[in-house]
Amino acid sequence: MNQTTTNHQAKDSLSFLNPAAPEPWASFIEQIDRVAPHLGPLAKWIDTLKHPKRILIVDVPIVRDDGTVAHYEGYRVQHNMSRGPGKGGVRYHPAVTLNEVMALSGWMTVKNAALNLPYGGAKGGIRLDPRAHSRDELQRITRRYTSEIGVIIGPEKDIPAPDVGTNDQTMAWMMDTYSMNVGCTATGVVTGKPVSLGGSLGRHEATGRGVFIAAREAGQRMGVAIAGARVVVQGFGNVGGIAARMFHEAGAKVVALQDHSATLANEAGIDVPAALAYVQAHGGLAGFGGAAPISSDDFWLLPSDFLVPAALEGQIVPERAQQLRTKIIVEGANGPTTPAADDILRERGILVVPDVLANAGGVTVSYFEWVQDFSSFFWSEEEINSRLERIMVGAFDGIWKMATERGVSLRTATFIIACHRVLAAREQRGLYP
Template sequence: MQGLSFVQSHPTSPWTTYLSQVDRVVPYLGPLSRWAETLRRPKRTLIVDVPIELDNGVVMHYEGYRVQHNLSRGPGKGGIRYHPDVTLEEVMALSAWMSVKTAAVNLPYGGAKGGVRVDPKQLTSNELEKLTRRYTSEIGIIIGPQQDIPAPDVNTNGQIMAWMMDTYSMNTGATATGVVTGKPIPLGGSLGRVKATGRGVFVTGREAARRIGLPLNGARVAVQGFGNVGSSAAELFVGEGARIVAVQDHTGSIYREAGFDMADLMAHVRETGGVGGFAGGEPMENEKFWDVPMDILIPAALEGQIDPGRAQRLSAKLVLEGANGPTLPEADDMLASRNILVVPDVICNAGGVTVSYFEWVQDFSSFFWTEDEINLRLDKIMVDALKRIWDVADHHRISLRTATFVVACERILEARQVRGLYP
């Protein structure tokens, strides 16, 4: 395993996890393995200072990042997250996973990611707009509709994308709707985008459940993280007859063996900001969440949540990674030894970037599709991509995660090889 001289990786850091995943895939790359070091090194890493004047007159400085991992197959693509624990290593790993993800579903993109180390809940709307516009101006030298296209991620949304688009457009002197995706509909956003990642989790989960003979009707589902991804996937599973028996987010953990009333739970989350205190379920200690009897687990929060200890305790038959990097490599091995199937993040949650691609295409053509058309196109891409990955997994007798990396890394490194080195 190799890394970068300026990064001191912690054994459980996201970047270390990614590097170990690359190490596992190299033996299956054949002649392309001579280019494998490309996968271990981001193409471009930008660290920026983001100073803003708060409403009380104090000038605060925040650290921001934009990392472009690989651009061999097209412009960079990846979200922006605002979180007090954002680090360069984390953003590097997320950008690399975006390279794999876009290649796995065969989109004409590379991988990128961005973030600002800030707790957005501590900022007023005015301060949040200032932060967004300043950050956009700072990274404006490397983003653009044909260069690198940001999108929403943790603690960012359509409004923040609108500010980013407007700032970039003002700085370049022309309206550039294609510079970001995940925008509000009036600014060139796409129907179906908000629930696209959760829908992708459901579609891949449905196909995986069918493969292993797990009926969705009556299946017990536990969801960690109940934002757009977790809640959207949960609603779709309930529509197929599954019941959501446990939910955990930053406000607490709740349980109900008979399954939650999704309408009541969603209303509570909208009103209070989280699942904690929901009267329609029993509160439980956060660590007990991993012991709940379940058939399907959807980790849709942050990375590094499933460690070997938790993997040993899980009763699930199927793990659907709605979050990026939720499972540590040692935990991956533990789950495999217990015959628990993992549908990895780099295919499972690729619905969001797929519909972001649809949005980008629609912005360039100024012709917009219906939500039904969006969902049909998304479903076909996800099903076809998973079938290709499953065929590779069966052929090599490897996990779905390693198979996804084989498919994606072959595409990335073929593009690298054909393009050659310049100068």
């Protein structure tokens, strides 16, 4: 099967995604513009956030298993590094574009600053469908990509991590390739590695755990208890799947799930552990017997207490925002809600816990992993989860207070706090030369 055919089929399998959303970078720029009136004297530096510091576009050629040569386009964008080295994932997906990677790197800048982690924002990606490649091909792609971007990454320069379509094995290949090229084992060049290679306990579940913590904190302030709550989750991978499981364990009723293969609902509640086991065995929800298929349009109309979009960006556009029947949206994905949709949701009284807060659990535990690698001293999973809880709850408290004081959304409050931190660092450092 040639690559063109494979990518078209992959896009067809993602037909539930909404193509009407604006370009992700345009959404990010609008979010930055909205925070400008709240920055005071630091507003003069705001254009810093509208210009990525560094963009690298690379060709990634490999010999495929059938002997043909294939070329893939890869990216690494370093958005802002005023507060520390770049930090952000690498995604493998057929719809990856430079525009998307730029936006994702910008959201990483905001996310890291909002959680007060000593990082700037970065992101990477390769436009391909990982499901259409063998393990050996993915290893060759990863190693060539790592070699191509090796000039700008490093434990004190830019630290990649897993994202959509990548995992701990991808990070192991990246770490090994970088280490071979620099002549020593550099475990801190990536996070999200296997524990045997310097990875951290708790990292695999960290993003989904953070989503659940954010949902719980929002529910407490809105008078919506987790126990007995109706929950709808879009995306059933590492983020959505873990979050759904934690909702289920806390007594919530997960009434609908959607992934790349199917949209399913069960008013009595879906057996989430059984669904996770099914996906592990079959690669997707299609065919799972514990819920009935529904249309992707009906998915957005289901009444719920918590809606967790944990797939890709641009899912909640104005049309969908008008139709949603939920109380609290907890963004597990990056950029799932457009600015125009944000306004509609606010007018309708639907609380949105933004991505730059809700899904920050992953990068927080990546920070723990990076620190552990530098010190060669590793913490228990209980310690990791306790530290994550403390940082997430502290950040949520500060953002909630800012939103209340300024009369703004949680997203704008998060951007106010983060942009103040980033631009204060920029001003204090000055410009060189």
